[in-house]
Amino acid sequence: MHKKRWISMYVENRSGVLARIAGMMSGKLYNIDSITTGATEDPTVSRMTIGLYSDDATFEQIKKQLNRCVEIIKVIDITDAPTHMKELLFIHIHDCSEEEKAELFRVAQVFGAKPIDYGIDSVLLESVNTESRNNDIINLLMKKFKNIEIVRGGVVAIESISMRDR
Secondary structure, three states: EEEEEEEEEEEOOOOOOOHHHHHHHHHHHOOOOEEEEEOOOOOEEEEEEEEEEEOHHHHHHHHHHHHHHEEEEEEEEOEEEEEEEEEEEEEOOOOHHHEEEEEEHHHHHHHEEEEEEEEEOOOEEEEEEOOHHHHHHHHHHHHHOOEEEEEEEEEEEEEEEOOEOO
C-alpha cells in the first residue's frame, strides 16, 4: 500500500550532495513529494527532510540505497516517529476587492497565517503550518478566489521531545 513516508538525513554540507541524492532518487523513478535541506549547528553537516509516497518494499529499498551514499552520515525513518513538522507556504491572492480582503484576513486568522504584504488589489499571506493545515487553507482559498499564486517551501521536521505535531 502506498502511503506518505518521511526520511530525515544528516549529510555532508558540501556542493553537489543535494543534487546527487535527488538524482539517485529520480534515476530509480522515486517521486519526491517534498525535499528541504539546511545547515545544522555543525557547519560541515546539513539536515535533509524528504517526503515521498511509496509502498513498504520500495521504501525499504530507498533507505538501503541512501545508506550506501558516502555523503550521507545518517538516515532516519521518521514516518511513524513522534515529530514536529512544518511547511512554509506563501499565498498571493490577486484581483481582490475590499470585501474579499476582509474575508482573507478572517481566513488567515483562523488558519494562523499572516498577511505579510498588501496592495491595492492583492494580499500576500504567509503560513508556517503542518502540510495538512496548509492544504486546508489552499483548498478553501481556491474555492473562494480565482487568481491565486501558491509557493510551498517543503517540510522541515525534527523528532519530538514529548508530543506529535503533524
